Amino acid sequence: MNEMKGQEQGIVSPDQIMELAICFQRSRILLTAFQLEIFTILGQGNKSSEEVATSMGTDIRATDRLLNALCSMGLMEKKDDHFSNTPITSRFLVKSGPNYMGGLMHMVHLWDTWSTLTQAVKKGKSVFSGHIKEKDESWLSAFISAMHERASRHAPHVASLLDLSGVFRILDVGGGSGAYSMAFVETNENARATVFDLVNVIPLTRKYIKEGGLSHKVETAAGDYNKDAFGSGFDMVFLSAIIHINSYDKNLFLISKASQALNPGGQVVVQDFIMDEDRTSPSFGAMFSLNMLVGTLEGDTYTESEVRTWMDKAGLRDIERKDTSVGTSLIIGKKPV
16 A cells, blocks of 8 residues: 555655665565465465475574564464465465466566666666577466466456457467467457467467367467568457567567558557556556566567557558556557458
């Protein structure tokens, strides 16, 4: 509540500055507990700090202090020197649970990149090496899992905002788990979708699609959207959380490429965090631009006027914006008939 008040009214006191400065401590406590799988080790039972430390192979005293801190944050309960999960952590942070938030491991990885923000600001780009094509399996699995958790919640709402009545073939560029493609073909039973993503992502995509029972309606294609052809004959090209990875010029190229893949009357749909013209709001987008700075070589967040310029130069018309209820915006451009 205090953090939201600060965002709305501005930081007005030294105490608020200090509160903001130490927020990282609570985050790190949660992420360390998740990384060590403490919640899963406790499961539905209760254990002493010594028992937990023995299971993890960690120091007993240090483990006890971490468990106590988790209790102080409301993430754990303590009785008679034994610790147990809360109903919430049992539901979302225990591996065997159906609602397990496995994507939190991506936050652990983001901790590493965000720790280089000072160096990135000095250099003007990420000091981390390695394209997503070069990431190891554990990093990639955590990343796609995090994206799937978010997309699965939001995709039905996004689908409801789009006119899919005349859409039969969909190209989902950089579609990851295929969550949006699955929502689209469920909304329009006559539609079929192709998820286009990197060769090391596609096996994960197929797994999620199979789990969703939609392998007969959603197919995959491996490739690099900066280099490989999209093909043609699509009624919609969907780019969600893609433009913030790229430079301005690469996005201009990408939108033009998407336009060329459309049938006459087809639409290009961009979903992202769209910035106001002064780039200070929305607040999440302003911070996300720094996430792109530390994590990518060219990424950024962009304004509506910038996206409209790309679409206009790509020959798209009737450009409109639709804001979602989840903090993102859709910019939609149509190819003339």
